Amino acid sequence: MTVTIAYLGPEGTYSQLAALAYGLDLEQRTGQPAELRAMPSIPKAIQATAEGLTDLTLVPVENSTEGGVTTTLDTLWQLQQLKIHHAMVMPIRHALLSRAQQLSVVSMVYSHPQALSQCQIWLEHNLPQATLVATRSTTEALEHLADDGAIAAISSEWAAQLYSLPILAHNINDHIDNCTKFWVLKGSKPNIQALSGQYTSLAFSLPVNGPGALLKPLDVLARYGINLSRIESRPTKRSLGEYLFFVDLETNAHSPTGQQALSELLACTETLINFGTYNLVAVDPSLAATKAKAQSTQALL
Structure with missing residues (x-):
């Protein structure tokens, strides 16, 4: 059965390249082919799976240079119904595309923030x-x-090849090890099997905005020996100074330790959302780029 995957389009985005790479991995692991569907924005991509229009959504969630992708986090908190099926990390290499002959004549640069x-x-x-x-x-x-x-x-060299555009400068990102983590989100469609894994992601708000309120849930994780690999705050959008927190844990929420920790977290949080336990999938974006280029060339014939 074909698995449909929503992603931030149009053709040539890093999200599409990640979705292609994940689709190849999915077919190799399960024998299920993937059909990609481009969406105009990250919220639209997430909503497609929440509404049952696609089986999965692949969205960026964190970059090693710029941190969390706030649109992804805010939309997940608002919907509170999707689960993380997998995570994957992909290197990001930016290029400057332009028809200009030299950098000195460039007056405007367009790209995603x-x-x-x-x-x-x-x-x-x-x-x-x-x-x-x-x-x-x-x-x-x-x-x-x-x-x-x-x-x-600013885009990828892969996009330059797809659209036959000249590259004025290569590898212009500020840090060599620039990479982005993507989450593969699933809804309730029966053809997507629930998975377990080594990582769990949560989000929670606090019952009061006062001293020690955040310390209590962090102390629970510390007492159970659960490593907190990421924590990020986002405004609740209810009142200035009120925040909710997204955390990534190196634990299986279905294990006895994970279940006990989650039970105690319920007692010291206002709202606690468990986005699921999952594994990190290693994929090869170069294979996906080769396949995409071949498909694009074939479509022109």
């Missing part, structure tokens, strides 16, 4: 004269390249 931030130092040093403009995806940024020879976009 995350990509602009991940190249901030390079941009300040090499393109101090350029105005930075945010777009909904790194691929949407490419639409502006035809407007003016002084326009540039």
Whole structure:
């Protein structure tokens, strides 16, 4: 049975490359082919699975340079009904695409806010004269390249190949080890089997905004010897100064220790959401890029 996967489109985004890589891995592990469906935004991609329009959604959740992808976190908290099926980490290598012949003539650079931030130092040093403009995806940024020879976009070298666009500069991200973690989210469709794993992700709000309120749930994790690999706060959007917290734990929530810890967390939190226990999947994005390029070439024949 074909598994449908929603992702942030259009064709050529890093999310699509990650979804292609995950689809190849899924077919190798289960024999189930994947059908990818592009969505115009991260919330739309997540909602597609929440509403049963797709089996899975693949969305970015954390970057090694810029931290959490807040749109993903906020949408998951709002819906509170999807579970994490898998996690995967993919290296991100940005390129500057432009029809300009040299950097000095570039006056505007378009890209997704995350990509602009991940190249901030390079941009300040090499393109101090350029105005930075945010777009909904790194691929949407490419639409502006035809407007003016002084326009540039930050995207992937893979996207440059797909759309036959010139690359003015390679590997412009500020840090060599720039990578993004993606979550594969599942809804309640019966053809997606629930999994177990080594990692658990939670989100919780606190009953009071006072001294020691956050310490109590953290103390529970410490007493059970559960390592907290990530914690990130987001505003509750109810009142200034009120926050909820997203945490990644190195434990299986179905184990006796995990169950006892979750039981105690319920007593010291206002709302506790368990997004599920899952494994980290290692995939090869280069294989996915090769397949995507072949499919794109075949479609033109």
